[in-house]
Structure formats: structure tokens, C-alpha cells
Amino acid sequence: MLTRKNKPGLVLFASILLGIASMSALADSDTNMTLGDAKTGAKLAQKYCMKCHNNSVYTRKAKKVHSYEGLVGRVKACSQQTGVSFSRKQLQDVTEYLNHHFYDFQQ
Template identity: 35%
Template sequence: MKFFYASAVFVLTLGSSQAADIDNGDDLHFTNCTGCHDDSVYTRENRRVSSLPRLGAQVRFCKDSLGLTWFEDEVEDVIGYLNQTYYHF
């Protein structure tokens, strides 16, 4: 049963990221994320993100750490942008 729920969460996350506004994600990322780090955190060999759910968790962690007031669709836009540009999950 746990596998079913984990699979359902993964599929729902995947579906919502595919519908993301990539251009908006790019803008949000550039405005809010590049002040702390460059794109090397996404391309380094030992990167901490290894799956789409972990990417979502990391984006949400960064959003909360910075005190950003993004709506969920904006979070999904950034996830979609990062996935399309760097991760390709």
C-alpha cells in the first residue's frame, strides 16, 4: 500500500511539473535563486537532488528558507524549469 501512495505522489508531481510555465520558472529562479548560488549546484557530480520528488522538496526548502511567498503553481514553475534545464527526470 505504501508503494501505491508513493507512486501516486510521484505521478501527480510529475504531471504538475510537465504543465509548468517554464518561462515563469526561469524568471522566478533568476530573480530569487541566483543571488545565493549559480547553476553549478545543479550540474556538479555530487548534487543532492536525485529524483523529481527530491527536486520538489529542495525547491520548497529554499523557498521557505528565503521566506518567499510563492503560490504552489510558482513552485511548480521553478521545479519544471530546473527539471527541463538541468535534471531531466
């Protein structure tokens, strides 16, 4: 059974996790590293995303995506239609590729 005694341990554990998370966030901005790898993303998009549309959907006049968050959501939703299960990293790579080459949103 959980007693009150266990609580400080849990809090400490949670703050260590938060510390690690914020440290890696800092490391990212320090080295100006992006979340995904656009090169890998390009290959993935080439392989899996051309089934229903080509790249012109990202540059059409009536674009549906207007923000980085919107792009993340759209990539996720579309990836579920490819029949392949994309990992978090792969989703980040594809998002990075699309943002870098077509959308250019601030993150």
C-alpha cells in the same frame, strides 16, 4: 447535528471531487501538458534563487537531488529561504524549469 442521512450526500460530493481531479489529470496527459511553466520558472529562479548559489549547484558532480520528488522537496525548502512566499504554481514553474534544463527526471 450530523445524522446518518447526511452521509450519502457527503460520499456523492467526495466522488464528484475525485472525478474532477482524475479528469483534469487525464486532460494533462492527453495534451502532454506539464504541471509548471518553465519560462516563468526561469524568471523566478533568476530573480530569487541566485542569492546563495548560481545554476552550477544543479549540475555539480556531487548533486544532492536524485529524483523528481527530491527536486520538488528541495525547491520548496530552498524557496522558504528566499524571503518570498512562493505560491504552489510558482513552485511548480521553478521545478519544471530546473527539471527541464538541468535534471531531466521522469515525472
